[in-house]
Amino acid sequence: MRLYDFHESGNGYKVRLLLSQLGIPHERVERDILKGETRTPTFLAKNPNGRIPLLELDDGTRLAESNAILFFLARGTDVLPEDRLAQAQVLQWMFFEQYSHEPYVAVVRFWHFAGLAEEKQDEIPARMERGYQALGVMERHLAGQDFFVGGRYSIADIALYAYTHVAEEGRFELARFPRIQAWLARVAAQPGHVPITEL
Amino acid sequence: MRLYDFHESGNGYKVRLLLSQLGIPHERVERDILKGETRTPTFLAKNPNGRIPLLELDDGTRLAESNAILFFLARGTDVLPEDRLAQAQVLQWMFFEQYSHEPYVAVVRFWHFAGLAEEKQDEIPARMERGYQALGVMERHLAGQDFFVGGRYSIADIALYAYTHVAEEGRFELARFPRIQAWLARVAAQPGHVPITEL
Numbered sequence: 001m002r003l004y005d006f007h008e009s010g011n012g013y014k015v016r017l018l019l020s021q022l023g024i025p026h027e028r029v030e031r032d033i034l035k036g037e038t039r040t041p042t043f044l045a046k047n048p049n050g051r052i053p054l055l056e057l058d059d060g061t062r063l064a065e066s067n068a069i070l071f072f073l074a075r076g077t078d079v080l081p082e083d084r085l086a087q088a089q090v091l092q093w094m095f096f097e098q099y100s101h102e103p104y105v106a107v108v109r110f111w112h113f114a115g116l117a118e119e120k121q122d123e124i125p126a127r128m129e130r131g132y133q134a135l136g137v138m139e140r141h142l143a144g145q146d147f148f149v150g151g152r153y154s155i156a157d158i159a160l161y162a163y164t165h166v167a168e169e170g171r172f173e174l175a176r177f178p179r180i181q182a183w184l185a186r187v188a189a190q191p192g193h194v195p196i197t198e199l
Numbered sequence: 200m201r202l203y204d205f206h207e208s209g210n211g212y213k214v215r216l217l218l219s220q221l222g223i224p225h226e227r228v229e230r231d232i233l234k235g236e237t238r239t240p241t242f243l244a245k246n247p248n249g250r251i252p253l254l255e256l257d258d259g260t261r262l263a264e265s266n267a268i269l270f271f272l273a274r275g276t277d278v279l280p281e282d283r284l285a286q287a288q289v290l291q292w293m294f295f296e297q298y299s300h301e302p303y304v305a306v307v308r309f310w311h312f313a314g315l316a317e318e319k320q321d322e323i324p325a326r327m328e329r330g331y332q333a334l335g336v337m338e339r340h341l342a343g344q345d346f347f348v349g350g351r352y353s354i355a356d357i358a359l360y361a362y363t364h365v366a367e368e369g370r371f372e373l374a375r376f377p378r379i380q381a382w383l384a385r386v387a388a389q390p391g392h393v394p395i396t397e398l
Contacts, residue, residue: 048339049295049336061284063287063291067290068288068294071286071287072287076283084275085260088270088271088274089262091264091267096263096264098297099298
């Protein structure tokens with residue numbers, strides 16, 4: 001299979017990390033979002049929503065949305081419980097991540113990374129407040145449990161780890177969140193873990 | 200089971216609609232988000248993210264995030280394919296809905312509904328542009344197919360229907376999207392369909 005990806009993307013990293021942990025061979029194709037490489041007619045023909053990551057199977061079938069790709073790859077493995085309620089709880093945290101976490105924690109990091117922090121300075125405080133709210137929800141949930149669902153490492157942890165562990169690149173202070181810090185260390189200690197810097 | 204809900208919420212409506220179509224008995228508890236009723240200590244103890252819909256099972260277990268609730272309720276029924284790829288494609292459209300559609304189509308509608316259109320007037324044009332982009336992605340995908348995944352009505356259609364069918368309340372012009380209009384009519388013609396106005 002082939003993964004269309006962008007190195008600095010946490011959404012792309014989620015998929016790279018899981019592919020590594022599951023030992024799934026794949027080809028990685030870089031598409032630089034800063035150069036508009038996901039908005040070309042060729043790429044839009046592959047994903048009309050113009051985003052990476054995009055997974056292309058050997059038969060040409062394509063799957064978009066990082067968390068849907070995680071779910072696809074994880075089915076039948078240890079990182080996705082089969083139980084109906086537990087599986088829905090994994091999805092609950094993945095939808096939380098895309099709706100209440102990524103638009104704040106990831107977007108502020110992106111603005112710094114892309115040199116837009118000055119241009120966006122009026123928007124950053126409100127985004128950071130929402131980001132801190134999301135981190136606060138995570139911190140409370142981690143009271144007395146090692147991972148997000150059922151006490152076991154799952155794709156819910158991968159989805160939330162991707163942008164949380166680089167939140168300081170968006171100037172978020174993770175020192176305020178001791179349980180999150182301990183959980184980040186547990187995730188990083190999982191077999192087959194690879195850092196976001198490794199391709 | 201018990202559904203914490205807010206009448207005007209499209210996210211709440213998704214769950215009401217599926218509960219109706221599956222014939223699942225439930226108690227509905229209104230929580231007015233305009234009055235801050237999802238931010239009280241009592242409600243935050245139930246859902247630390249302070250949002251409806253929230254599903255409470257008879258044993259007290261709670262599940263948040265509208266699309267995770269849909270997935271939970273739909274498992275093993277006709278509105279969620281069991282096939283691994285098709286199930287991931289359903290999730291792809293549900294993550295698209297929460298990330299690329301709801302923050303624009305739903306939020307602009309909410310501002311009008313809540314009397315905030317004037318206060319938010321500087322933000323509305325950019326939100327509407329992104330909303331139209333999402334509607335454009337949907338319009339293209341519906342070329343030659345009746346529903347979003349595998350030619351069959353699924354929870355992907357329910358998730359996208361919820362805010363698309365009331366997009367005009369946010370001043371979006373659906374007349375620009377003939378395929379979406381035909382799809383809305385197909386969704387509304389499904390057995391057990393209930394309108395958003397019905398509780």
